[in-house]
Amino acid sequence: MVALALGVERQSASPARPPNIVFILADDLGYADVACYGRPDVRTPSIDHLAANGVRFLQAYANSAVCSATRVALITGRYQYRLRLGLEEPLAANPKVGLAPSHPTLPSLLRNAGYSSTLVGKWHLGVLPEFGPLQSGYDHFYGFRGGAVDYYSHASPARQDDLWDDDVPVHRVGYLTELLGDRAVEVVNGCAGSRRPFLLSLHFNAPHWPWEAPGDQAESERLRNVPGGLFDLDGGSQQTYQRMIEAMDRQIGRVLEVLHARGLADNTIVIFTSDNGGERFADTWPFTGRKTELLEGGLRIPAIISWPARIPRGRTTDQVAMSMDWLPTLLAAAGTAPDPAYPSDGMNLLPALTRNAPPVPRKLYWRYKARSQRATRDGDLKFLKILDHTFLFDVVADPLERANLKQRRKDDYQRLERQWLAWNATMLPEVEDSFTHGFSGEDLADHYGAPEAGQEPDIPGPADSAASEPGAR
Numbered sequence: 060m061v062a063l064a065l066g067v068e069r070q071s072a073s074p075a076r077p078p079n080i081v082f083i084l085a086d087d088l089g090y091a092d093v094a095c096y097g098r099p100d101v102r103t104p105s106i107d108h109l110a111a112n113g114v115r116f117l118q119a120y121a122n123s124a125v126c127s128a129t130r131v132a133l134i135t136g137r138y139q140y141r142l143r144l145g146l147e148e149p150l151a152a153n154p155k156v157g158l159a160p161s162h163p164t165l166p167s168l169l170r171n172a173g174y175s176s177t178l179v180g181k182w183h184l185g186v187l188p189e190f191g192p193l194q195s196g197y198d199h200f201y202g203f204r205g206g207a208v209d210y211y212s213h214a215s216p217a218r219q220d221d222l223w224d225d226d227v228p229v230h231r232v233g234y235l236t237e238l239l240g241d242r243a244v245e246v247v248n249g250c251a252g253s254r255r256p257f258l259l260s261l262h263f264n265a266p267h268w269p270w271e272a273p274g275d276q277a278e279s280e281r282l283r284n285v286p287g288g289l290f291d292l293d294g295g296s297q298q299t300y301q302r303m304i305e306a307m308d309r310q311i312g313r314v315l316e317v318l319h320a321r322g323l324a325d326n327t328i329v330i331f332t333s334d335n336g337g338e339r340f341a342d343t344w345p346f347t348g349r350k351t352e353l354l355e356g357g358l359r360i361p362a363i364i365s366w367p368a369r370i371p372r373g374r375t376t377d378q379v380a381m382s383m384d385w386l387p388t389l390l391a392a393a394g395t396a397p398d399p400a401y402p403s404d405g406m407n408l409l410p411a412l413t414r415n416a417p418p419v420p421r422k423l424y425w426r427y428k429a430r431s432q433r434a435t436r437d438g439d440l441k442f443l444k445i446l447d448h449t450f451l452f453d454v455v456a457d458p459l460e461r462a463n464l465k466q467r468r469k470d471d472y473q474r475l476e477r478q479w480l481a482w483n484a485t486m487l488p489e490v491e492d493s494f495t496h497g498f499s500g501e502d503l504a505d506h507y508g509a510p511e512a513g514q515e516p517d518i519p520g521p522a523d524s525a526a527s528e529p530g531a532r
Contacts, residue, residue: 065203066147068243073125073134074249075303076256076326076368077172077173077174077256077392077393078256078299078326078327078328078368078392078393079250079256079257079258079259079260079323079326079327079328080169080174080256080257080258080327080328080330080387080392080393081247081258081259081261081314081318081327081328081329081330082153082259082261082330082336082387082389083261083262083263083311083314083329083330083331083332084133084180084181084260084261084262084263084267084333084505085263085266085307085332085333085334086126086181086197086262086263086264086266086267086333087126087267087268087333087334087335087336087337087338087341087350087358087361088266088304088333088337088341089333089336089337089341089342089343089349089363090286090336090337090342090343090346090356090359090360090361091343091344091345091361091398092266092304092337092341092342092361093106093107093304093308093361094106094107095107095110095111095115095363096115096361097344098342100301101301101304101305102299102305102308103143103169103304103305103308104308105308105309105311105312106308106311106331106363108312108315109311109315109363109365109471110363110365111372111373112365112372112373113329113363113365113367113370113372113373113374114363114364114365114370114371114374114375114376114412115291115361115362115363115364115375115376116361116362116363116364116375116376116378116380117375117376117377118359118377118378118379118380119332119359119360119361119362119379119380119381120358120360120379120380120382120423120436121333121334121335121336121359121382122138122139122356122381122382122383122425123139123145123148123335123356123380123425123427124148124335124336124350124351124352124353124358124425124427124432125148125350125496126149126183126206126267126334126353126428127144127147127148127149127150127183127184127206128145128146128147128148128320128333129147129334129335130181130182130183130184130334131144131158132145132147132381132382132383132405133165133382133383133385133386134164134165134166134184134336134386134388135162135163135164135165135383135386135401136159136165136197136383136384136385136387136390136397136403136404136405137187137211137383137401137402137403137404137405137487138383138404138424140426140486140487141404141486141487142158142159142162142487143156143163143487144156144158144184144185144317145487146428146487146489146490146493147184147353147373147493147494148427148428148493148494148495149206149494149496150183150184150185150206150222151206151494152217152496153324153492153505153513154185154348155264156185157184157185157186157189157190158184158185158190158195159190160189160190160194160195162195162359162401163195163196163397163400163401164195164196164197164261165179165257165258165385165386165389166192166196166197166198167195167196167395168196168386168395168397168398169196169389169390169395170196170198170391171395172390172394172395173255173256173515174256174257174258174393174394175198175250175253175254175255175257175258176196176197176198176199176258176259177198177199177200177201177246177257177258177259177260178197178199178200178201178202178262178471179196179200179201179202179239179242179243179246179259179260179261179262179298180201180202180203180239180260180262180263180264181202181203181206181207181259181262181263181264182200182202182203182204182262183204183264184492185204185208186205187206188224189225190205193225193226194343194414194482197260199225199246199291199358199456200223200224200225200226201221201224201225201239201240201242201340202222202225202262202365203215203222204221204460207264207267207268207289207290208221208222208235208270208289209262209271209279209282209289210234210235210236210264210269210271210275210279211233211234211235211270211271211275212274212283212289213230213235213328214232214289215289216288216289216290216524217288217360218283218288219451223233234273234362235264236263236264236265236273236305236307237310237312238304239263239264239271239310240309240310240311240314241246241314242259243259243310243313243314244313244314244317246257246259247259247314247317247318247321247323248321251321251322251323256393257275259314260309261314263307263310264518265303265304265307266288266300266303266304266305266307266340266341267338267476268290268291268295268338268499269282269289269290269291269295270291270294270295270296270299270300270303270340270403271299271303272299272302272303272306273302273306274303275299278294278502279496280409281383282294283400289361292502295339295340296340297340297528299340300340300341302472310505311331311494315329317359318474321500323441325367325368326366326367326368327393328364328365328389329364329366330362330364330365330481331361331362331363331364332360332361332362332363332382332458333360333361334360335350335358335360336348336349336350336352336356336357336358336359336360336443337349337350337356338350339503340483343355343356344352344360345458345459346359346458346459346460347459349498350459350513351429351496351497351498352427352432352445352497353425353426353427353432353433353434353443353445354443354460354462355441355458357488358425358434360424362380364408364412365391366412367414369392369413370412370413374415374490376411376412376417376418377421378408378411378419379419379420379421379436380406380408381405381421381423383403383404383405384405384406384407384408385405385408386403386405387403387405387406387407387518388405388406388407388408388409388412391407392409395509403426404522406419406421411470418427419441420437420438421437421438422435422436422437422478423435423436424478424479424482426483426486426489427494427495428489428493428495428512428514428516429495429512429513430442430446430509430512430513431445431447431517432444433480434479435478435479435509436454437474437475437478439453439455440452440453440454440468440471440475441453441454441460441475442472442475442476442478442479443460449465449472450463451463451464451465451468451471451472451475452464457522464472479516480519483519488516488518489516489518490516491515491516493514493516494514495514496512497509497510497511497512499511
């Protein structure tokens with residue numbers, strides 16, 4: 060009876076010790092790229108195990124259709140368009156733009172609550188000397204600062220070495236996914252004996268290009284002499300992509316095993332998700348679109364959370380979620396809150412996760428500079444604009460975004476358009492000197508006819524603003 064009572068108390072009351080947090084982020088992973096989300100030709104037992112021991116989101120979104128913009132939202136808990144860095148899609152060769160060290164972040168806020176923190180993997184939010192993980196709240200960093208590196212040489216697209224231990228450049232031999240797994244295991248072992256709870260951000264580069272799986276050193280050597288370098292439009296295959304995902308899953312399994320071996324699994328929150336929708340080899344079914352596009356395939360992502368001490372196991376949820384929700388959720392789990400001067404735009408997901416509360420309707424907004432893309436989701440409806448083409452979809456009934464309800468449900472279409480304009484007026488405007496990326500017909504055969512993405516901003520003018528007035532037609 061005592062054991063039973065203790066078991067009930069464990070599920071209904073907060074643990075005496077704040078939870079440890081392991082946040083695992085894949086790079087460019089499509090919604091259906093792991094087995095528990097439907098991909099039949101990839102073995103991901105570790106990620107599947109995580110889903111079986113937690114909650115799997117069926118309607119999770121990235122804050123952006125590209126990596127660094129989403130990472131801004133993830134670490135700040137706010138729409139990325141509130142920060143100059145968030146206008147970069149993605150951050151390219153602009154050393155003057157980065158995440159200001161003065162801005163509160165997930166690691167800095169957790170540090171104030173007594174946590175230690177380490178980032179293992181990708182940063183992509185600005186370069187030294189002004190910007191970096193250690194400047195934005197992390198105690199330790201092991202990984203790379205740019206948007207991509209070769210898995211074997213660890214060189215950036217500019218052919219420069221980009222592997223760091225804290226703020227010191229280092230040289231290591233090995234496949235990067237495995238090196239990141241090695242360090243993650245070391246971090247967990249090092250934190251296991253501490254009285255402090257910890258945050259481990261494990262941000263893989265997999266399965267981002269270049270398309271190199273374990274054993275593909277020859278492909279790494281080939282790319283050394285290819286114009287365009289790591290952005291290898293002629294490289295890769297479905298088989299290579301599958302092996303890259305499976306290699307990442309093995310490293311995730313090692314982290315889960317050490318959590319269990321050190322007695323930390325029960326009171327550790329483990330999250331697995333992606334920074335945006337999939338790229339050229341990804342499985343985004345049942346959606347269309349991909350990275351750099353505000354179609355569902357560019358925004359929908361896998362998202363799994365496990366916390367055995369508090370969250371029931373083996374469930375799915377239809378709660379609509381977004382990358383920026385993780386900051387208020389994790390801070391609430393740690394017993395703290397966002398900085399009042401920088402309120403989060405995200406939602407605390409814990410009630411839906413721990414108490415099985417019914418899904419809360421959301422209003423979410425996006426924009427993407429390439430091809431003047433705009434989108435909002437309100438309930439099951441989605442307003443979408445690409446160039447001068449506009450749409451209204453019911454993305455629950457029509458996830459492929461085929462049936463344009465713009466005329467049939469004109470009032471809803473106009474309402475969502477007005478909502479987007481009103482929201483956009485509260486964000487930083489697009490600027491000409493920010494970078495944006497999009498695939499053209501020259502890059503991908505299924506984009507035939509699509510021109511190169513222009514860099515010009517599309518700022519709503521007076522006529523657009525007038526349309527946001529109530530009753531406007």
